[in-house]
Amino acid sequence: MSAAGLNHSDAFTERVLASINDCIKVLDLDARLTYMSEGGKQIMEVSDFNAIRGCPWPDFWQDQGNVDAKAAVQAARDGRSASFVGAANTLAGNLKWWHVNVSPIMGSDGRPEKILCVSRDITPLREAEESLRKLNDSLEQRVIERTRDRDRIWRLSPDLMLVAQLDGVISAVNPAWTRMLGHTESDLVGSQLLALVHPDDLAVSSSAVSRLGDGKNFPNFKNRYRHQDGSYRMIAWTAVPDSDYIHAVGRDIQAEEEAKEALRLSEDARRQSQKLEAIGQLTGGVAHDFNNLLTVIKSCADLLKPPALSEARRIKYVEAIASTVDRAARLTAQLLTFARRQALRPEVFNVGESVLRVGEMMDSLTGSRVKVSIQVPDDACFINADESQFDTALVNMVVNARDAMAGNGHLTISVSTANWLPSVRAHPVRVADYVTIELADTGSGIPPEKLDAIFEPFYTTKGIGQGTGLGLSQVYGFAKQSGGEILVQSECGKGSQFTLYLPKVEPSAMPAPQSISASPIVSNLGVLMVEDNTDVGHYTSQTLEQMGFHVLWVPDAQSALEALAPNPESFQVVFSDISMPGMSGLELLDAIEALYPWLPVVLTTGYNDEYARIAQEEASRFVLLQKPYSTEALAQLLQKVVKSRLTLIAQS
Numbered sequence: 001m002s003a004a005g006l007n008h009s010d011a012f013t014e015r016v017l018a019s020i021n022d023c024i025k026v027l028d029l030d031a032r033l034t035y036m037s038e039g040g041k042q043i044m045e046v047s048d049f050n051a052i053r054g055c056p057w058p059d060f061w062q063d064q065g066n067v068d069a070k071a072a073v074q075a076a077r078d079g080r081s082a083s084f085v086g087a088a089n090t091l092a093g094n095l096k097w098w099h100v101n102v103s104p105i106m107g108s109d110g111r112p113e114k115i116l117c118v119s120r121d122i123t124p125l126r127e128a129e130e131s132l133r134k135l136n137d138s139l140e141q142r143v144i145e146r147t148r149d150r151d152r153i154w155r156l157s158p159d160l161m162l163v164a165q166l167d168g169v170i171s172a173v174n175p176a177w178t179r180m181l182g183h184t185e186s187d188l189v190g191s192q193l194l195a196l197v198h199p200d201d202l203a204v205s206s207s208a209v210s211r212l213g214d215g216k217n218f219p220n221f222k223n224r225y226r227h228q229d230g231s232y233r234m235i236a237w238t239a240v241p242d243s244d245y246i247h248a249v250g251r252d253i254q255a256e257e258e259a260k261e262a263l264r265l266s267e268d269a270r271r272q273s274q275k276l277e278a279i280g281q282l283t284g285g286v287a288h289d290f291n292n293l294l295t296v297i298k299s300c301a302d303l304l305k306p307p308a309l310s311e312a313r314r315i316k317y318v319e320a321i322a323s324t325v326d327r328a329a330r331l332t333a334q335l336l337t338f339a340r341r342q343a344l345r346p347e348v349f350n351v352g353e354s355v356l357r358v359g360e361m362m363d364s365l366t367g368s369r370v371k372v373s374i375q376v377p378d379d380a381c382f383i384n385a386d387e388s389q390f391d392t393a394l395v396n397m398v399v400n401a402r403d404a405m406a407g408n409g410h411l412t413i414s415v416s417t418a419n420w421l422p423s424v425r426a427h428p429v430r431v432a433d434y435v436t437i438e439l440a441d442t443g444s445g446i447p448p449e450k451l452d453a454i455f456e457p458f459y460t461t462k463g464i465g466q467g468t469g470l471g472l473s474q475v476y477g478f479a480k481q482s483g484g485e486i487l488v489q490s491e492c493g494k495g496s497q498f499t500l501y502l503p504k505v506e507p508s509a510m511p512a513p514q515s516i517s518a519s520p521i522v523s524n525l526g527v528l529m530v531e532d533n534t535d536v537g538h539y540t541s542q543t544l545e546q547m548g549f550h551v552l553w554v555p556d557a558q559s560a561l562e563a564l565a566p567n568p569e570s571f572q573v574v575f576s577d578i579s580m581p582g583m584s585g586l587e588l589l590d591a592i593e594a595l596y597p598w599l600p601v602v603l604t605t606g607y608n609d610e611y612a613r614i615a616q617e618e619a620s621r622f623v624l625l626q627k628p629y630s631t632e633a634l635a636q637l638l639q640k641v642v643k644s645r646l647t648l649i650a651q652s
Contacts, residue, residue: 023098026105027115031057031073034114043121045092052091057117060088072102076115079104085122097126160235160250166213168193171245180252182228193246198224198232212241222253297324322630329628346482348384348505351435352376352415358394359413365395366402366411375414381435383502385482393475397439397498400472404443404496412440421501424487433504434484438497445492454488475500525642529553530560530576530588543631549638557583561591568596572642575634578605589622600645602637604629 023040025033032054041049058069065086072082081103089095098119107113154161154174160181161174173188183196197205201223208221217240224232234257239248300317303309355376362372383390394413401411415437421430446454455476475498479486483503490496527549531537534555541553552571554560557580564571574592578585585603592599606627623641625634 021121023117023119023121025057025117025119027057027073027117029077029112029115031070031115033057040119043090043119045090045094047091061086062088069100069102072100073115076102076104077112079106079112096121096123098122159252160248162188162193162248162250164193164246164248166215166241166244166246168209168213168246181225181233196226198226200224208237208239209246212239212246215241215243217241225250297321300324325628346384346386348382348507349387349390350380350507351383351390351437351502352381354387354390355394355413355415355437358391362398365398367407369408370402370405371410373410373412375412377415377417380507381415381417382505382507383435383482384505385478385502389474389478389481393478393500394437396472396475397500400498401439401441401443401496404445405441406443409442409495411442412438414438414440417504418501421485422487424485427485434501435504437500437502439499440495440497442495445494446488446490446496447492451488451490455486524548524550525573525638526550526571527552527638528560528563528571528574530555530557530574530580530585532556532577532580540631540634544635547631547635549635556580557585557588557591560588561595564592564596564599568599571599573638574599574601575638576601576603578603593621598645598649600641602641 020037020039021043022037023043024037025040026035028034033049033052034054036044036046036049040046046052058066058073061069063086065084065088068084068086072084075082081101083099083101085097085099087095087097099122100117100119103116104112105114105116157174157176158179160176162170162177163172164170170188170191170193173183173185175185177183177185177188181196193209194202194205204221205223211217220236220238222234222236225235226232233252233254235250236253237248237250239246241247300321303317304314355374359372359374362374366372398411398413405411415435418434418436419431421432421434423429455472476486479500479502484501487499487501488496489499527544529537529541529544529551531540531553532555537553537555541551544551552563554563557576560574560576574588576585576588583591585605589601589603592601601622602625603622604625604627623637625637
């Protein structure tokens with residue numbers, strides 16, 4: 001080829017090499033630089049190649065790169081190719097990473113004549129790899145830290161933690177089980193999750209575990225777990241399932257449950273104290289009324305003594321005694337309603353009827369110098385609240401009004417409806433249907449600075465021994481518990497007006513009182529009568545015998561069972577008091593049901609509410625007759641019960 005052709009070829013080769021982004025170098029066999037491509041000069045930031053021509057190429061490499069460069073040169077001298085990755089600075093001092101291929105350039109004799117080095121800048125890739133490595137190291141560290149945190153929580157948590165298989169078999173528990181319940185991991189692993197649950201809590205716990213085992217959520221439930229010492233602790237559980245396990249955390253809420261129970265008992269005691277205060281206010285007046293009723297009965301009994309008394313007068317005096325006894329019965333029933341001790345039991349009732357019923361005792365409560373006016377609407381107004389608490393609240397407001405008037409004035413009690421509740425105690429106006437019970441007195445009024453304090457527990461303006469300060473506090477608590485409010489307006493010297501707002505509801509279906517139909521008295525029924533009061537037992541049995549019944553009266557339940565044992569078929573019905581020394585009437589009922597299931601039982605008591613509720617719930621077991629009762633009503637009831645039991649036996 002001509003010289004011109006060679007020059008043209010070299011120029012072309014230079015242009016090609018300049019366009020390649022790699023750094024291409026040629027070394028002599030001593031590894032000294034003899035050539036660098038134009039592209040390589042740019043990458044290596046070489047402005048004058050002559051400044052480095054003849055320099056040992058391995059010296060450009062750092063650390064391990066220097067070792068690898070010398071090894072690659074030696075391989076090329078031996079006729080082999082080699083590659084390595086290393087770090088080297090550009091001439092401007094910028095550190096870069098390179099991927100280097102080293103190979104021999106053979107001479108005409110087939111032996112290495114020069115060495116070719118091709119270096120590719122891999123700094124961006126290397127930096128990316130380094131960033132990825134650091135990220136991986138960071139992630140691994142975070143995993144380690146989180147695992148360590150998880151293990152620390154598992155180890156130190158005061159709450160119970162467990163992992164269970166989907167069938168409820170425990171796989172792992174944390175040390176809190178030992179600290180809280182005394183069970184070790186070896187005691188629990190492999191056992192059933194429900195093995196230590198209180199029997200009364202098994203139903204809800206089994207349902208929870210079953211749902212969790214099916215992969216369904218049942219996140220929160222409570223149960224009692226048995227301690228190693230045999231006692232139980234109330235645990236609140238949070239549990240979630242995954243594809244293989246149930247994971248649960250349990251918190252000891254025993255102290256919270258005991259605190260709630262203590263608070264409930266305290267609230268019950270407070271309500272009872274409020275009732276007792278109301279009863280105390282009533283006692284004096286009721287005793288006076290009762291003496292009046294006894295005077296009427298005694299007078300009528302004296303008037304019945306003359307043997308020549310006409311039939312008309314005898315009937316008149318007997319009817320007067322019966323009427324007076326009915327009034328006394330209503331009076332004792334009202335006292336029992338106030339005194340009953342039970343949890344709040346909301347029910348739907350007519351406010352007007354309750355106000356009129358309590359109003360019958362107002363003269364006893366306020367005294368003769370306070371004129372009481374009661375106004376109730378013709379249409380019934382129903383609320384859903386505890387009627388006993390309502391009565392107590394009404395009495396407390398009446399007592400407060402009486403004391404404000406110093407026993408002399410005018411008290412107006414009115415029932416009406418409203419469709420909104422005014423703004424009170426930072427609460428906005430509420431639009432809804434309410435029943436209002438308003439008490440307006442002509443007393444001394446309340447100073448403005450004391451209005452905010454009158455509903456506080458134990459706040460009273462009365463002298464020592466004259467008041468507990470619980471009256472208006474009970475009214476406020478009752479209003480709040482019933483979803484209502486109590487408002488007061490007062491002007492010193494003119495009186496006060498208390499308005500109780502309670503949510504109005506629709507009337508519910510209330511069972512109509514059962515009446516005993518008047519039917520001819522059928523004699524010859526054998527009655528076993530159990531009554532510990534001698535006078536009641538004597539006169540009732542005597543009257544029933546006069547009506548044709550065969551009556552055996554015994555003073556207690558044990559005597560009744562002894563009387564039944566020889567010949568139970570001689571009795572068609574048992575009539576027993578409930579409250580007696582020793583075995584009660586309800587316990588006697590249990591015994592008769594076990595020994596003589598065909599024998600009907602009628603129970604009687606002078607206590608109203610709780611036994612009436614039991615009788616309603618267990619109507620198939622016995623019938624309840626409230627004291628006082630007439631012998632005619634008793635006779636008709638005994639016949640009805642026997643007839644019903646015979647009909648039932650015939651049908652079965």
